Amino acid sequence: MADELDAVAVRAMLLQVCTRMIENTDRLTEADQAVGDGDHGIGMRRGFTAARDKLEALEPASVAEVFKTVGTAVMAQTGGASGAVFGTLYRAGATACGDHALDAATFLAFLEQGLAAVQKRGGAVPGAKTMIDALAPAAEAARAAQADGLAAMIRAAADAAQQGVQASRDMIATTGKARTLGERSLGHPDPGAISMQIQLAAMQDYVAGQRED
Amino acid sequence: MQRVKKILNDTADVVAETVEGLVLASDGTTRLMDGHRVIVRQPSAREAGRKGKVGLLVGGGSGHEPLFSGLVGQGLADAAVCGNVFAAPSPDAIAAATQDIDDGAGVLYVYGNYAGDVMNFDMGAELAGDEDITVRNVRVRDDVAAAPKERIDDRRGIAGDLFVVKIAGSACESCDTLDEAWRITAKAEANTRSIGVAVSAGSIPETGKPTFELGDDEIEIGMGAHGEPGVSRQKIGPADAVVDQMMAALLPDLPFERGCEVALLINNLGASTMMELLIANRRIRHCLDQAGVGVHRTEIGHFLTTQEMAGYSITLLKLDDELKHHLDAPARSVAYSRG
Numbered sequence: 014m015a016d017e018l019d020a021v022a023v024r025a026m027l028l029q030v031c032t033r034m035i036e037n038t039d040r041l042t043e044a045d046q047a048v049g050d051g052d053h054g055i056g057m058r059r060g061f062t063a064a065r066d067k068l069e070a071l072e073p074a075s076v077a078e079v080f081k082t083v084g085t086a087v088m089a090q091t092g093g094a095s096g097a098v099f100g101t102l103y104r105a106g107a108t109a110c111g112d113h114a115l116d117a118a119t120f121l122a123f124l125e126q127g128l129a130a131v132q133k134r135g136g137a138v139p140g141a142k143t144m145i146d147a148l149a150p151a152a153e154a155a156r157a158a159q160a161d162g163l164a165a166m167i168r169a170a171a172d173a174a175q176q177g178v179q180a181s182r183d184m185i186a187t188t189g190k191a192r193t194l195g196e197r198s199l200g201h202p203d204p205g206a207i208s209m210q211i212q213l214a215a216m217q218d219y220v221a222g223q224r225e226d
Numbered sequence: 227m228q229r230v231k232k233i234l235n236d237t238a239d240v241v242a243e244t245v246e247g248l249v250l251a252s253d254g255t256t257r258l259m260d261g262h263r264v265i266v267r268q269p270s271a272r273e274a275g276r277k278g279k280v281g282l283l284v285g286g287g288s289g290h291e292p293l294f295s296g297l298v299g300q301g302l303a304d305a306a307v308c309g310n311v312f313a314a315p316s317p318d319a320i321a322a323a324t325q326d327i328d329d330g331a332g333v334l335y336v337y338g339n340y341a342g343d344v345m346n347f348d349m350g351a352e353l354a355g356d357e358d359i360t361v362r363n364v365r366v367r368d369d370v371a372a373a374p375k376e377r378i379d380d381r382r383g384i385a386g387d388l389f390v391v392k393i394a395g396s397a398c399e400s401c402d403t404l405d406e407a408w409r410i411t412a413k414a415e416a417n418t419r420s421i422g423v424a425v426s427a428g429s430i431p432e433t434g435k436p437t438f439e440l441g442d443d444e445i446e447i448g449m450g451a452h453g454e455p456g457v458s459r460q461k462i463g464p465a466d467a468v469v470d471q472m473m474a475a476l477l478p479d480l481p482f483e484r485g486c487e488v489a490l491l492i493n494n495l496g497a498s499t500m501m502e503l504l505i506a507n508r509r510i511r512h513c514l515d516q517a518g519v520g521v522h523r524t525e526i527g528h529f530l531t532t533q534e535m536a537g538y539s540i541t542l543l544k545l546d547d548e549l550k551h552h553l554d555a556p557a558r559s560v561a562y563s564r565g
Contacts, residue, residue: 042433050452052312055432059310088349093287093313094342097349134345187380197455 016162017116018220020073026219027083031065033215034058034208044204048142048186053095053204060091060099076115080123081107095205098131098144105130117163124152124170142184142198144205147177151213164220171213174206181206229434230534237431241288245308248295252560256298259326262319263288263308265298272329280407281305281333282398283323284391286343287312289430290451293387293530294337296561302395303336303559307350311430312437312452312532314342320350324359332360332404334411336394338383338451339365362408366390368420368541370479371448371457384451385493385530386418389543389553392562396552414549419479420491420541421472424449424456428496428535437532447471451495451532465502469509472540477517482542484518489525489553491541496531498538503527510540522550529561 018026034057042054064086073079080103088100109122128148137143154173158166181203185196234240245263249256257268271279284294285307294306304327309315324333335351337343344365351361367378368386393414397407424446427436437453440446445468448456457475462468482488490510492503503526514521522545530539545553556565 042435046435046437050312050430050450050454051433051435051437052310052430052452055430056310056313089316089318091313092310092316092342092346094340094345096313096316097342097345134349135341 016164017114018076018163019114020076020079022223023076023079023115024068024071024073026216027079028065028068029219030212030215031061031068031083033211034061035065037211041204041208044202044207047201048198049204052093053208056091056093056095057099057208060087060096063087063090075110075112076119077107077110077112080104080110094135095208098135098205099208101130101134102127102148115163117159117161117166120163120166121152121155121159124148124155128152140184142181142186142203142206144203144209146181146184146203147174147206147209147213150174150177151209167213167217167220171210171217174210174213178202178206178210230429230436232431234431237434240431241308241310244288244291245295248291248560252299255300255558259305259322262322263315264305264319264323264326265295265308266305266323266326267298267300267303270327271304276329278329278331280331280398280401280404281324281327281329282336282391282394283307283320283327283333284336285309285315285320285323285347286337286340287314289533290530292528292561294391297388297391297395297559299557299559301399301555301557301565302562303391304398311432314340314346317346317349317353320347321353324350324354324361325357328354328359332362334394334398334404334407335361335363336387336391336411337365338387339367339379340382360404362404364390364394364408364411364415366415366418368415368418369448369450370419370421370475372450372454375479382450382454384420384422384541385491385539386420386541386543388491388493388525388529388562389418389489389541390415392557393549393552395557396555399555410548410552414543414552417480417544417549418541419476419482420539421447421476422449422451422456422495422539423447423468423472423537424453424495425462425498425536427453428533431533445537447475449537451530453532453535465505466509469506469540470513473510473513476540476542477513477519480542480544482517482519482544487520487522487545487550488514489523489543489545490514490521491525491529491543493530493539493541494528495535495537495539496528497534497536500526503538506538506540523553
């Protein structure tokens, strides 16, 4: 594949993210019922359905516009902490992209600036059993894979996010609705981390599919 | 699992239809803002000839009716922002509501202390700040079961929202400045403590599934308003024993010391009977008598519900003359009319 994606390709990639999130509604609901109030799946479905509808109607002029479209729709329609967090992530991504195409450097900036924005917004740190426990290792892995090009970087980020989801099983929730559980949250992965991982895996699958073409 | 039995239309429309029904129930005293699920007082304070009133904006996830939407009215909130079921409202709706009710004196936000609400209201306030509107927050943290006292900022807001909004409503009607309304409201919040007991789960209409599972012979003390796990799951016991256990957690927390006077709220989480709440009240009063605590006002009923969740919460607000004055001031809304 080319080592960068233009706005139309990024739109297709994020449409795949939306589809994958909508497909995983029940899985996310069940994960959230174990540690929270069980609304994460339907919230994500609502937000990413709105994002999909906006993307389908969009004739993107820039990569930044594609990210911003997703962030704004997710923020307005998801509600709750998830809407604020994932909306902030994609809107920060828009800032990171500027008027560039999506290459390895901009993808890294998306993850790192997104992470910084989410941490600033929610005040959560790594290890608190949140989506940050998938996003932070993903950003770190992406930085380590900087020289390997966009496809390898997204794969490394998605793999690291998957490991982050597993690691979140051993964490005790100290923020969000799950924090009341304390030690009873042990053994269950964080639903927000699962969502982050699903999104990165969808991006990876899109990029891998491009390569086969 | 079978869907919980409920009379609904399309479950995707529950919030929109609830809000519509609530506005109609207000008999013309509220309206829905264009393009947002925000309920606004009608006529607004400004339309009614008041100039420069401090605005009061409340809100949170839907599914807890009659709060928060039912507290929009005279002597109460100027607007309520309604999120999806159990999910905080979005920043754009919060900002739009803030702009709608601001009359130059600024806007006070009162909402429950949940991560999602804090983030979304903060983002809404930042958007409103771009329009030069001053915003201050009081986040309700009354649930003593949610975290130890040393970590009070980790506590959630439950039925104590009612008292804090009531006092904020009166303060925002009568104070000249946002800072003064904030001071009184923050004092009310600091003096409010609650604890709940869950008997059975509520469900999210869109999934049709209960938010937690509880055995037929079990109750859970300290369960959150969304079914967040509490502090003690146990076999169901006699009402007096359950109340004693709850009061033992509640009284020393503030503390409510001998000789003080409180407002008491027994809030139905949804599906409990009035009989159970009245039986609890009898024992609560016994406990308060034993502790030397007087009751200035009692509220019993459905205020902050969680769908068909069964159980109740007990809230105590420690009063001084100023708080008593604002608690007793007249108020008119769908959910709360006194004075």
